[in-house]
Amino acid sequence: xxNEPDLNKFRPVDEQLAILMRGVDCGDPRTRDNMEKELGxxxxxxxxxxxxxxxxxxxxxxxxDLHLGHTIPMRKLRQFQELGHQVVFLIGSFTxxxxxxxxxxxxxxxxxxxxxxxKAETFAAQAFRILDRDATIIDYNHRWLEKLTFGDVIxxxxxxxxxxxxxxxxxRQRQERGDAIxxxxxxxxxxxxxxAVALETDVQIGGTDQLFNLMAGRKLMEAxxxxxxxxxxxxxxxxxxxxLRMSKSSGNTINIDDDPGLMFxxxxxxxxxxxxLYCDLATRWDKATLDAAQHRGQDDIAGVKRxxxxxxVSTFHGNDLAxxxxxxxxxxxxxxxxxxxxxxxxxxxxxxxxxxxxxSLVKSRGEGRRLVAQGGVRLNGATVSNPMLxxxxxxxxxxxxxxxxxxxxxxxxxxxxxxxxx
Amino acid sequence: xxNEPDLNKFRPVDEQLAILMRGVDCGDPRTRDNMEKELGxxxxxxxxxxxxxxxxxxxxxxxxDLHLGHTIPMRKLRQFQELGHQVVFLIGSFTxxxxxxxxxxxxxxxxxxxxxxxKAETFAAQAFRILDRDATIIDYNHRWLEKLTFGDVIxxxxxxxxxxxxxxxxxRQRQERGDAIxxxxxxxxxxxxxxAVALETDVQIGGTDQLFNLMAGRKLMEAxxxxxxxxxxxxxxxxxxxxLRMSKSSGNTINIDDDPGLMFxxxxxxxxxxxxLYCDLATRWDKATLDAAQHRGQDDIAGVKRxxxxxxVSTFHGNDLAxxxxxxxxxxxxxxxxxxxxxxxxxxxxxxxxxxxxxSLVKSRGEGRRLVAQGGVRLNGATVSNPMLxxxxxxxxxxxxxxxxxxxxxxxxxxxxxxxxx
Numbered sequence: 001x002x003n004e005p006d007l008n009k010f011r012p013v014d015e016q017l018a019i020l021m022r023g024v025d026c027g028d029p030r031t032r033d034n035m036e037k038e039l040g041x042x043x044x045x046x047x048x049x050x051x052x053x054x055x056x057x058x059x060x061x062x063x064x065d066l067h068l069g070h071t072i073p074m075r076k077l078r079q080f081q082e083l084g085h086q087v088v089f090l091i092g093s094f095t096x097x098x099x100x101x102x103x104x105x106x107x108x109x110x111x112x113x114x115x116x117x118x119k120a121e122t123f124a125a126q127a128f129r130i131l132d133r134d135a136t137i138i139d140y141n142h143r144w145l146e147k148l149t150f151g152d153v154i155x156x157x158x159x160x161x162x163x164x165x166x167x168x169x170x171x172r173q174r175q176e177r178g179d180a181i182x183x184x185x186x187x188x189x190x191x192x193x194x195x196a197v198a199l200e201t202d203v204q205i206g207g208t209d210q211l212f213n214l215m216a217g218r219k220l221m222e223a224x225x226x227x228x229x230x231x232x233x234x235x236x237x238x239x240x241x242x243x244l245r246m247s248k249s250s251g252n253t254i255n256i257d258d259d260p261g262l263m264f265x266x267x268x269x270x271x272x273x274x275x276x277l278y279c280d281l282a283t284r285w286d287k288a289t290l291d292a293a294q295h296r297g298q299d300d301i302a303g304v305k306r307x308x309x310x311x312x313v314s315t316f317h318g319n320d321l322a323x324x325x326x327x328x329x330x331x332x333x334x335x336x337x338x339x340x341x342x343x344x345x346x347x348x349x350x351x352x353x354x355x356x357x358x359x360s361l362v363k364s365r366g367e368g369r370r371l372v373a374q375g376g377v378r379l380n381g382a383t384v385s386n387p388m389l390x391x392x393x394x395x396x397x398x399x400x401x402x403x404x405x406x407x408x409x410x411x412x413x414x415x416x417x418x419x420x421x422x
Numbered sequence: 423x424x425n426e427p428d429l430n431k432f433r434p435v436d437e438q439l440a441i442l443m444r445g446v447d448c449g450d451p452r453t454r455d456n457m458e459k460e461l462g463x464x465x466x467x468x469x470x471x472x473x474x475x476x477x478x479x480x481x482x483x484x485x486x487d488l489h490l491g492h493t494i495p496m497r498k499l500r501q502f503q504e505l506g507h508q509v510v511f512l513i514g515s516f517t518x519x520x521x522x523x524x525x526x527x528x529x530x531x532x533x534x535x536x537x538x539x540x541k542a543e544t545f546a547a548q549a550f551r552i553l554d555r556d557a558t559i560i561d562y563n564h565r566w567l568e569k570l571t572f573g574d575v576i577x578x579x580x581x582x583x584x585x586x587x588x589x590x591x592x593x594r595q596r597q598e599r600g601d602a603i604x605x606x607x608x609x610x611x612x613x614x615x616x617x618a619v620a621l622e623t624d625v626q627i628g629g630t631d632q633l634f635n636l637m638a639g640r641k642l643m644e645a646x647x648x649x650x651x652x653x654x655x656x657x658x659x660x661x662x663x664x665x666l667r668m669s670k671s672s673g674n675t676i677n678i679d680d681d682p683g684l685m686f687x688x689x690x691x692x693x694x695x696x697x698x699l700y701c702d703l704a705t706r707w708d709k710a711t712l713d714a715a716q717h718r719g720q721d722d723i724a725g726v727k728r729x730x731x732x733x734x735v736s737t738f739h740g741n742d743l744a745x746x747x748x749x750x751x752x753x754x755x756x757x758x759x760x761x762x763x764x765x766x767x768x769x770x771x772x773x774x775x776x777x778x779x780x781x782s783l784v785k786s787r788g789e790g791r792r793l794v795a796q797g798g799v800r801l802n803g804a805t806v807s808n809p810m811l812x813x814x815x816x817x818x819x820x821x822x823x824x825x826x827x828x829x830x831x832x833x834x835x836x837x838x839x840x841x842x843x844x
Contacts, residue, residue: 097576148572150609154519157606162584163597165605175585183587183612184579186605187572 009050009084013043016083018287020076023280025208025235038230042202046085055080056088057205058141058195059127061096061120066127067253068312069237069246072281073205074130076234080203081135088199089127091120094142095191113142126256129316144198145191156190159223160216165189168212189213193220201229208233237281240398242271251395251413260317261381264325265400267309269410272301275308283311328381341400341408346393352377352401353387355411361403371403378402431472431506435465438505440709442498445702447630447657460652464624468507477502478510479627480563480617481549483518483542488549489675490734491659491668494703495627496552498656502625503557510621511549513542516564517613535564548678551738566620567613578612581645582638587611590634611635615642623651630655659703662820664693673817673835682739683803686747687822689731691832694723697730705733750803763822763830768815774799774823775809777833783825793825800824 010016017040026032046053057073077087096116117140124138165171165186174181189212196204196217204214211233218228236245239252246253254266270278279285279293297304306326314322344359353368355361356377362368371377372387379391380399391399391411399411432438439462448454468475479495499509518538539562546560587593587608596603611634618626618639626636633655640650658667661674668675676688692700701707701715719726728748736744766781775790777783778799784790793799794809801813802821813821813833821833 094572097573145572150516150567150570150572150575150613151519153572153575154606154609157609158604160605162588162593162603162605162608166584171584181584182580183582183584183608184576186584187576187579190605191572 010043010047010052011083013040013047016043019079019083020232022287023234024232026231026233027208027211035230035232039203039232042230052085053080053202054086054088054200055203055205056090056195056199056201058090058092058095058192059120059123060092061116061123065248065253065255065257066123067246067248067255068282069239069253071130071256072234072237073207074127075282075284076205076232077136078130078132081132086137087131087135088137088139088201089124089131090195090199091117091124091138091140092191093117093120093140094145095188096120113146129256139199141191141195141198145194148194153187153190156194156220159219160189162186164212170209189216190220193217196229197221197224197226200226203230203232206231206233207236209236234281235277237277238274240266240270242274248395254312256316259380260313260321260325261328262399263313263316264309264322264329265381266398267312268305268329269398270305270308275301275304278308278312279304282315283308284315285311341410343410343412346391346399346411346413349390349392351388351390352379352384355391355401355409356403359409361401361407361409368403376404432465432469432474433505435462435469438465441501441505442654444709445498445656446654448653448655449630449633457652457654461625461654464652474507475502475624476508476510476622477625477627478512478617478621478623480512480514480517480614481542481545482514483538483545487670487675488545488678489668489670490678490704491661491675493552493678494656494659495629496549497704497706498627498654499558500552500554503554508559509553509557510559510561510623511546511553512617512621513539513546513560513562514613515539515542515562516567517610518542535568551678561621563613563617563620567616570616575609575612578616578642581641582611584608586634592631611638612642615639618651619643619646619648622648625652625654628653628655629658631658656703657699659699660696662688662692664696670817676734678738681802682735682743682747683750684820684822685735685738686731686744686751687803688820689734690727690751691820692727692730697723697726700730700734701726704737705730706737707733763832765832765834768813768821768833768835771812771814773810773812774801774806777813777823777831778825781831783823783829783831790825798826 017036020039021036024032024035026035042053045051055077057077059070077089081087093113093116096119097111097113120140128136166175171181171185192210192213193216196214197220201217204217206214211231214229214231214233218231221228238244239246239250240254241250241252244250244252254263258266267278275297276294279290283290285293293304293307306329309329310322310326313325317325342359344355346355350358352372353365356368356371357365362371368377369387372384375383375385377384377387379389379401391401393413395413401409401411403409439458442461443454443458446454446457448457464475467473477499479499481492499511503509515535515538518541519533519535542562550558588597593603593607614632614635615638618636619642623639626639628636633653636651636653636655640653643650660666661668661672662676663672663674666672666674676685680688689700697719698716701712705712707715715726715729728751731751732744732748735747739747764781766777768777772780774794775787778790778793779787784793790799791809794806797805797807799806799809801811801823813823815835817835823831823833825831
């Protein structure tokens with residue numbers, strides 16, 4: 001009985017669905033319902049046959065620093081892994097040479113394959129803080145996309161109308177503003193569609209802004225006589241400002257390489273209204289914990305933020321450093337939340353002393369020097385020993401300067417571009 | 423002195439320009455002036471070096487029957503040949519698999535390369551009634567286009583914006599009507615651009631509706647560090663109705679395979695207002711003859727039409743058959759122009775007798791039979807010997823049925839589609 005399925009290999013469909021469908025947003029509820037039904041059927045088939053589902057998400061290697069926003073789909077892939085399914089971490093080594101226009105309102109510069117592969121390496125290494133490295137297949141889409149001929153491209157393009165592309169939010173906006181839409185930007189969806197065909201996927205994961213591209217995959221798979229992939233999209237995580245999509249260019253990121261203290265502080269400073277979405281998308285909490293947090297948030301939003309901050313730090317730095325961050329913060333802040341602290345734009349390097357004096361955190365430069373000498377000044381949680389230490393502008397990172405127990409400065413870098421989270 | 427140029431090889435630049443620029447219409451006069459200047463410079467360079475210009479026109483092999491409209495650019499190529507330049511007759515063997523959306527207001531069906539090559543053979547054979555076969559290089563664009571990779575296509579597409587395409591008359595119209603524009607239709611211009619690069623042309627010829635595609639060639643050549651080709655476009659020839667672009671689907675063609683009598687009759691029946699354009703585009707007349715015809719047309723448009731009809735018949739059937747057509751027409755028509763004849767739509771095969779009787783060209787079926795027996799009935803100029811002869815619907819051809827000397831019927835086939843000449 002070689003092919004006898006192992007019925008204990010996968011958890012019951014309902015349990016899997018409850019985990020996997022959490023946070024799914026496919027634009028309209030009917031699409032979500034259809035996808036849930038499809039996923040349920042696939043999971044049932046997988047249990048019957050003992051064959052895991054094949055799930056993928058594509059990642060654009062054009063940014064080398066991973067932030068919390070990138071980790072949302074990775075966390076979902078991780079859930080699939082934990083449920084026993086097969087995960088493909090697809091590096092957009094070919095698509096990266098164009099740049100995804102989905103999350104941009106202007107055309108991005110093209111890069112070479114070599115540049116894309118170079119960035120992809122760092123990117124993948126960071127991704128394994130979330131994904132199970134041993135259970136992850138890494139693939140690169142230049143393997144099949146660079147082999148496509150003009151004829152193949154025509155064949156794929158003939159399935160789509162120009163109007164379908166122009167109806168997309170980002171392209172429509174650019175058209176209305178009179179900004180150029182370069183023809184090759186339309187190719188991004190065609191590439192993603194071919195990825196789905198080449199990988200013979202069951203499920204594709206992505207942000208809601210990717211819905212069009214993921215649906216293109218369904219269309220092409222159907223045209224190729226394949227069962228169209230199930231599409232699961234998730235909301236876009238807003239950055240530390242609570243409004244704009246988290247992105248390096250908006251200067252509102254929580255980077256997974258941020259040290260524990262900085263990461264903790266950034267989460268504590270989040271606007272209250274985005275805390276529920278962060279809990280939903282960026283934690284490993286189960287439904288009961290989530291429900292409890294939501295209930296508690298009505299009276300004690302600061303407490304929920306602390307738990308959220310600890311959970312996020314714990315994800316990337318482990319539990320010990322997370323506990324340490326909680327303790328440090330309690331000691332440093334003395335009960336005063338730094339969100340009330342004044343904000344200073346640091347657009348060029350400035351000394352700690354200048355910053356303290358200019359913002360009147362100290363009464364005189366002399367007091368500033370003394371305070372540093374006494375170990376009473378901290379930059380991002382670390383004690384400052386030299387008052388002339390230069391603080392450098394860090395786009396995408398909020399820094400915190402502390403004088404004594406209660407005086408704080410939040411240091412930001414002016415954002416070069418502004419863009420709404422969709 | 424092996425490389426000594428032969429200064430007598432080419433005629434003076436001014437003489438060449440006067441012939442080649444005749445009828446050129448590049449949308450706006452400034453573009454025409456620029457192109458004339460460019461062409462002059464190239465012709466001067468050609469005379470200096472003794473090297474002929476390389477001129478090409480692409481032909482879509484999706485129609486196998488050549489009509490007068492197709493011959494306009496061929497006539498221009500012929501002029502280049504007679505002036506000693508090198509002509510490439512480019513068969514769109516690859517582009518034909520998409521179909522040119524330029525002259526259509528709806529997407530055309532794709533065909534296979536084999537189908538396209540098959541049609542191209544008939545098409546090229548017909549073209550040599552105009553072009554000098556020995557001096558013509560025939561080429562096929564699948565030779566280079568089928569080798570392009572996805573990366574190459576991205577590279578070309580990145581030079582153009584979606585807005586540039588949507589500003590084109592035909593695409594804008596379809597967008598306004600809410601008709602689908604399929605993405606691959608945008609690729610047609612990219613292909614033509616690559617043709618120009620592959621052929622390293624000096625000059626490209628085309629209809630005014632092709633201006634966008636020809637200009638795309640200039641853009642790509644510039645991006646490739648080449649001298650951009652000079653672009654010469656010519657007005658679109660209206661069909662026998664004088665309004666719509668000549669095309670098989672509009673049923674208003676003068677086919678180069680029409681027999682002399684039919685061809686002669688069709689030209690005689692042209693609406694007066696298109697006669698000057700026909701003289702300009704479809705004759706071999708020199709400037710003096712053209713000026714004389716235009717002057718004479720004010721008083722004797724019928725006489726100019728006869729000369730025009732004779733000239734066009736002579737082009738495709740030779741001078742003897744043209745003289746014969748003039749004589750036949752004079753005898754048949756007895757001075758009455760068939761344009762006043764009633765028109766009947768033949769949508770299914772009908773007998774000559776039925777047609778005569780139904781249209782009351784004869785008083786009775788008996789009279790019809792007698793008239794046929796006496797040799798008094800002609801179909802398209804040929805005597806009918808059997809009253810039950812079936813007249814078949816011929817899309818794109820007007821047929822003429824004649825009873826006695828003065829009674830005529832014009833037989834047409836309902837047009838499946840209507841489209842404006844641009």
